[in-house]
Amino acid sequence: MKEHDMHSTPLAPLDKRLRERLLLSRAVPGDRLMLADATLRAALDGSRALTPNERAALQQSPLTLRRFRQLALERRPQVHDEAGATTVQRHGQPGSAANDASWHGSTGMLRAAATDVALETLSTDDNFWTLHFLPGQSGGDGWQVVLKVSAEAPFAARLLREQTMLRVVDGGGAIVLQGRLDADGECEKPWPFATAPAPHFHLYGARFAVEPVAP
Structure with missing residues (x-):
């Protein structure tokens, strides 16, 4: 499938999760953190967009992608259920328990x-x-x-x-x-x-x- 088709064709939620998991888990020889936390946080809060070179570095470095994902998760608002347990509200999804066993680094x-x-x-x-x-x-x-x-x-x-x-x-x-x-x-x-x-x-x-x- 051409790259244009991949970006223009809607993906089912499961397909998106699988693609995210593959991107985060792949191994790149010599991989290292390519972008500083300040740069990633600025992109998350919209105060400064990533440059084309920074976007390319992010996409090519699974380690940097995992750090970006972690910072994004930390920004999501916390809510409390009726029992008082802390949960993280995910976009478009019900709150997931904070003790979710998923871990990528x-x-x-x-x-x-x-x-x-x-x-x-x-x-x-x-x-x-x-x-x-x-x-x-x-x-x-x-x-x-x-x-x-x-x-x-x-x-x-x-x-x-x-x-x-x-x-x-x-x-x-x-x-x-x-x-x-x-x-x-x-x-x-x-x-x-x-x-x-x-x-x-x-x-x-x-x-x-x-x-x-x-x-």
Whole structure:
């Protein structure tokens, strides 16, 4: 089907969801966050439209698309049902429970300036994931990195049950850790870089992301 036909032919809701899932889950070698949160938020609130180059970067980067989707979800108004449970009102759809187990990735940022103090933890913006950095016994070499999911994360049980393959990538798209969660909701791997965690993240925009690995 030609690209013109894809945009001009109405899609059923299921087709739209499938296309969105395919776009968000596809893997692009070297993918990284291409646009800053300020740029994405400006596009969402209408204060500044994306330029053609920015739109192209967004469409070609699944990681940036996932961040854009997360920011869009955060902007949706919250409502409360009769029992007092918080729900998110989706456009054209009934409110969906805030503990919806759907998850396509989380992002975070090292906000402290680079210092000589060893980095101990990093958390994603949604507080669902924490990275713990454990120095080797010598105090410098042999770092270990541990990914831990919060017990409060609505999708945690599903990831544990399905043994979903996960990865952590830095702002340049390099893989920091890849594996599956154990029964404690953790995944531990050797730190793969010669540079210690804090200066390494600062080299790549101080950003990182936790995401499911596409089958």
